[in-house]
Amino acid sequence: MTTAIYPGSFDPVTVGHLDIIKRAAKLFDRVIVAVLVNVEKKPWFTIEERTELLKKAAAGIDNVEVASFDGLLVDFAARQNASAIVKGLRAVSDFEYEFQMALTNRKLDNNIETVFLTSSAENTYLSSSIVKQVGLLGGDISTFVPDCIKDEILLRIKQRSKMI
Numbered sequence: 001m002t003t004a005i006y007p008g009s010f011d012p013v014t015v016g017h018l019d020i021i022k023r024a025a026k027l028f029d030r031v032i033v034a035v036l037v038n039v040e041k042k043p044w045f046t047i048e049e050r051t052e053l054l055k056k057a058a059a060g061i062d063n064v065e066v067a068s069f070d071g072l073l074v075d076f077a078a079r080q081n082a083s084a085i086v087k088g089l090r091a092v093s094d095f096e097y098e099f100q101m102a103l104t105n106r107k108l109d110n111n112i113e114t115v116f117l118t119s120s121a122e123n124t125y126l127s128s129s130i131v132k133q134v135g136l137l138g139g140d141i142s143t144f145v146p147d148c149i150k151d152e153i154l155l156r157i158k159q160r161s162k163m164i
Contacts, residue, residue: 004028004115005083007036010050011155013057014131016123018146020088024029025061033058033111039069042133044156049119053153057146058119074109085112090119090127124146 006024010017010033013164037049045053047068054066069076077085086096086106095116102114119126131144135157145153 001029002084003030003032003080003082004086005032005034005073005080005082005156006086006088007034007073007076009038009041009043010035010054011045011128011129012050012131012145012156013054013149014123014128014144015146016088016090016119016126018057018118019120019123020086021058022061024115025063027115028084028086029060029063031086032049032062032082033064033066034073034076035066035068036073037068040109044160053149054078056148058096059097059148072108074112077112078109084114085114087114087116088119089116090124132160 004024004027006021010015012095014132021031021033033054035047035054037047043050051066051068058064060067085102087102089095089098098116105112105114126144131141131153134144135141135154141153141157142150
């Protein structure tokens with residue numbers, strides 16, 4: 001059984017993330033969407049909330065699991081018996097960063113490969129940051145996020161806009 005890890009902060013999960021999850025699920029027997037603690041970011045949603053949003057968004061994809069972790073990705077991947085890390089790429093700038101991370105991960109554990117999946121054309125511009133920015137400015141995010149979690153994201157945007 002081949003297991004892959006698709007890591008990210010997913011703050012919040014977008015239709016672009018969900019597209020990568022679905023495509024990875026076709027390539028691997030088991031895909032673990034791993035919500036990470038990133039000390040460099042200040043998330044809008046707690047790790048528990050992000051995990052729950054992802055579980056709702058990925059419901060119905062049989063070979064997909066959602067988990068959270070902190071620490072080194074390769075250590076988490078090894079604990080899960082994963083042979084691959086899946087990373088989505090939207091632009092050349094994503095590749096430069098992700099390529100460095102892939103080389104670092106390979107140096108830390110040469111048993112885990114990184115597989116890059118390019119974004120679908122309709123999602124190349126999309127990021128969690130864009131969702132938050134458009135939402136805060138009163139724009140329609142309904143095509144940016146999975147419908148099943150849209151209301152929860154809109155509620156958080158409303159809460160955040162009151163803080164500004």
